[in-house]
Amino acid sequence: QQQVKQSPQSLIVQKGGISIINCAYENTAFDYFPWYQQFPGKGPALLIAIRPDVSEKKEGRFTISFNKSAKQFSLHIMDSQPGDSATYFCAASMNGGATNKLIFGTGTLLAVQP
Amino acid sequence: DAGVIQSPRHEVTEMGQEVTLRCKLISGHNSLFWYRQTMMRGLELLIYFNNNVPIDDSGMPEDRFSAKMPNASFSTLKIQPSEPRDSAVYFCARRTSGAGELFFGEGSRLTVL
Numbered sequence: 698q699q700q701v702k703q704s705p706q707s708l709i710v711q712k713g714g715i716s717i718i719n720c721a722y723e724n725t726a727f728d729y730f731p732w733y734q735q736f737p738g739k740g741p742a743l744l745i746a747i748r749p750d751v752s753e754k755k756e757g758r759f760t761i762s763f764n765k766s767a768k769q770f771s772l773h774i775m776d777s778q779p780g781d782s783a784t785y786f787c788a789a790s791m792n793g794g795a796t797n798k799l800i801f802g803t804g805t806l807l808a809v810q811p
Numbered sequence: 812d813a814g815v816i817q818s819p820r821h822e823v824t825e826m827g828q829e830v831t832l833r834c835k836l837i838s839g840h841n842s843l844f845w846y847r848q849t850m851m852r853g854l855e856l857l858i859y860f861n862n863n864v865p866i867d868d869s870g871m872p873e874d875r876f877s878a879k880m881p882n883a884s885f886s887t888l889k890i891q892p893s894e895p896r897d898s899a900v901y902f903c904a905r906r907t908s909g910a911g912e913l914f915f916g917e918g919s920r921l922t923v924l
Contacts, residue, residue, distance in 0.1 A: 703853075729911050740813065740902050740915025741854070786854060790911065798844070798867055799913060803853035 701789050703802025710809050716774040718805045720787035723768065727789040731799070732761065732772045735784045744785070745772070777809045814838030815916035817903050823922045829891040832919045834903030836884045841908035842866075845878055845888050848900045848918070857901075860886065872897075893923045 702721045710716045720730075731746035747754045747761040747770065754761045760773040774781055787802040814837040824830055836843065844859040858868040863880045871878070875894070880886040890897055900920045904913040 731911065733913075738917070740815075740904070740917050741913075742813075742915065743912045746911065796842075796861065798856055798859055799911075800856065801846075801854040 701787055701800050701802040703787050703805060705805060706803070707806040708808070710774075710777045710807065712777065712779060712809055712811050714777050714809075716772075716777045716781065716807055716809070718772045718785055718787070718807070719769065720771065720789075720802050721767075721769045722789050724789070724791075725768070726791050728792070729790045730761070730763065730770050731788050731790075732759075733786045733788060733801070735786065735804075741784075741786055774807075777807075779809045779811050782807055782809050812837075813905075813914035813916060814840075815903055815905055815914055817901075817916035817919050819919055820917065821920050821922075823924065824893055825924050826894055827892045828923075829889065830893045830897075830921060830923075832888045832890075832901050832903075832921070834886045834888075834916060836886075836905050838905070838907075838914075840883070840905035842906040843880060843886050844902075844904040844906070844913060845886070846902040846904065846915075848902060849898075854902070857888070890921075893921075895923045897921060898923050 732744045733741035734744040735741040758775045763770045785805045790799045791797040816835040818833045842861045845857040857870045858878045860880045878888045900918040902918045904915040
């Protein structure tokens with residue numbers, strides 16, 4: 698129940714295309730769903746996060762779509778750029794993420810081809 | 812700047828040796844996390860501390876792993892004895908009180924031969 702399942706494991710997208718990464722969870726107590734971006738040799742960094750009271754959150758070219766009934770959420774990267782090439786992790790936590798542990802998915806390696 | 816300094820950045824050791832990874836926090840925090848990253852398993856939570864107290868160590872693989880946080884700005888993760896399957900990148904991260912965001916260090920890449 699503590700797992701967050703992420704797919705696909707890797708993704709190749711052409712420049713200007715849309716990248717879509719999906720995650721699913723089982724624990725209905727989760728109420729904080731962030732996405733982290735990791736470049737080679739660096740630690741992950743927060744990209745965007747959503748709470749279950751909204752179905753979508755957009756920040757620039759990055760959008761999280763959230764489906765509470767299906768217990769799924771996804772990251773959409775519009776107009777993908779080569780600089781977006783990185784590993785992306787979804788995650789989930791309880792209590793708004795403020796006090797509990799953050800459980801990560803297994804990651805998606807995104808390559809955006811020029 | 813995440814305010815998290817990890818050392819060493821790279822460590823190569825032989826099976827059976829003791830390994831100590833260090834994490835120094837420059838900025839304020841409330842919680843500290845140790846994660847391990849491998850290709851097969853992604854980011855696994857090993858242990859986390861709130862206010863320097865270990866809260867959940869259920870992710871620590873076995874008794875060979877131990878972690879301490881003697882003060883608010885420093886933590887160690889020790890592996891004794893080390894095994895080849897411990898080879899991974901180990902990350903330390905901090906979280907400030909009342910916020911959900913984790914700030915990660917750049918990691919310590921451990922190779923056990």
